Amino acid sequence: MNRQHLAELSAFLGVARERSFTRAAAQLGVTPSALSHSMRALEERLGLRLLNRTTRSVTPTEAGERLLRSVGPRFDEVEAELASLSALRDKPAGNVRISADEHSLKMVLWPALRRVLPEYPDIHVEIVTDYTLTDIVAERFDAGVRFGEIIAKDMIAVPIAPEARMLAVASPAYFDARGRPDTLEQLTDHNCLNLRLPTYGGLYAWEFTQNGRELRVRVEGQLVFSSILPILEATLDGFGIAYLPLSLIQPHLDSGALEAVLSEWSPPFPGYHLYYPSRRQPTPAFATIVEALRYRG
Template structure:
């Protein structure tokens, strides 16, 4: 190969993997028009069309399918070889793109950002803080932090904490005025603070379980938020009942600003994990982040997500 041929072929593979020029351009951090020109020039040099493309979709031609089948494994082997060589560095260097929810950021990363910088001064930690549940690999991230129930298949998962649970809470004044729910269905008679998870259109159904009975309640009320810390602030002010992770509301419970309800309907479930793709050579930067978080939490070694 000469000149930029490898980069052009890699761009071709990325377009196929991402399923569109727009997503591939974002992944490669180039303009869609630049990427389109790259593929046109590659096809001109090869003398064959590789992709059939319309305004809404792309598909491989026979020549494109043949090229993908032969080149992609070779590309992956070359990139794995480069990663393996970089792992010999005494100090890992490079960028780790990490996707994590707001709560996970506040709990696991923000308190130790200074320590991580001291331990790995040549690593750039690129954190996208977002409560949406996305496909980590397809979205171009190196790793993510997820609750156990959202772990993706074929991922390495490292436990960052113990089990967690969500509890419904309200202010003492609210309960004095409106009464205390004793079953999840009672919530339908109360003012509740809804949460819309980013990336979704509907509201989150409050989930409960007791004696093997699972209940999901579509609550209603005067306030909808996309950040649940706002819901807790509103609950303290008597706006309604909120539903959030127990450790986050415990300080307010301890000082009497909030009161938990339906605790016997609030089971524990698998907590937070750092996860990253299972691959032949894990980048040294990702291994460094995993080792750092595991040691800082005193948790177990990596395991399969599924």
């Protein structure tokens, strides 16, 4: 197979996986028009339509799906073998893609990466921050970060942080004006700051546990955000009660800028874990990042 045919297949895999010429072009480092030209050449050579194109979407045809299933894993194997050659270098090299939320990035990932990356200038890390329950295999991430209790059983999970805890908190000024809730039911009488989850589009229901009893409380309030850092700012400014990770709010509890309520309903639970498919063969670069992040107590 000549080089042009390989390039055409690589172009097809990029578009079929991303469902977008624009995103695939950005990933491959080419222009969308060049990608479109490669796709036309491949379809003409095979005499088959591989992609259904509309103004809003790109999806594989039946032939495209078959080609994606048969050729995609082989290209992945080649990429993995090439990456494994970095073991022959003096220092690991390669790319590592991680999916994480902004809190784990701020509190766990970046502090560790800040220490280790200067030692390994040939390791390149890409972190995509969001709150979706990303399918790291389908989205071609090397790993993801989640709390330990929600990781699928078929994944390898490496602890990268101590136990976590969520607390309902507000500023003293808010509590002085509105009072402090003594029961979970009283939260519905308060102005609560909500987090909208992009995966399902709904609002996060606050999860409480006491003596084996679990409750999910749906709260209401004036403000809704799509990430927790603005929620923290609004809480500090006295706009209501928020449900936030203890690791994020501890300095503000210590200073008195925030106060916790209903803490008896918020026991610790497994903290952040780095997770990746059990069938994955770690490259030296990936193994280096895992060891840098591993929590040792």
